[in-house]
Amino acid sequence: MGFTETRFNVNLSILFTELPLLERPAAARAAGFTAVELWWPWVDAPTPESSELDALRAAIEDAGVRLVGLNFYAGQLPGPDRGALSVPGAESQRFRANVPVAIAFATALGCTTFNALYGNRVEGVEAAVQDALALENLTFAARAVGRVGGTLLIEALNAPESPRCPIVSAPRAIEVVDAVNAATGLDNTRFLMDLYHLSMNGEDLEAVIDRYTGKTAHVQIADAPGRGAPGTGTLDLPALLDRLKNNGYEGYTGLEYKPSGPSADAFAWLPAPRRAAH
Known part of the structure; x- marks a missing residue:
């Protein structure tokens, strides 16, 4: 099972x-995919010109292709400023300005799933102040997403690559999920289970799947180490995806790995019929 029973989509911000x-x-569709996701494409513009959005x-x-996931504005990705919602001042304001723009863009394409990156610790601001701001901004985003019947995602990154991010474990991400749901009363905030990041944190992936599948609304994969395609590292991704399915996960699994060459050649591991979402 594993790869044959999973609905895959491709992340166009790391592939192609x-x-x-x-x-x-169009390149993703030519490679056989019918669903895609994106980080916010305009890294310097939370509110780009309408012509660019159009x-x-x-x-x-x-x-x-169908858009099935979109990140809210988070600055340069990948880069040193991963996430904006916990950073006081202009970055926080840019995040808030982006929320209605991103929602309008995505919902016009039938997408109602949004990822909000927590952000790094910044010098000169107490951690408690940043966490309070993050919760305030996540509550703002969850309520906005709730108005379109959507889902807000909270993702854990990994400590080796993002040492200043405070959300670097599944339990910590779940704490944030629960805090946002408690603040809004909407129960529309869920966990984004990125198996690559969790593996880089040294977490027991089987235990994470067993404990948190019920709070998971999206999954992303890359092999580890290296963040390459499945089969380039040590993760038993087919078995992990089977475990997710057996625990009741029915959503998409996003391909968020770095190709070793042209992206069109990076899918030999996946039979072409499984690239179409069903």
């Missing part, structure tokens, strides 16, 4: 990046 943004949806929306529609 050798192509201009507007060409990536062009990307048209590219996705014309390619015949």
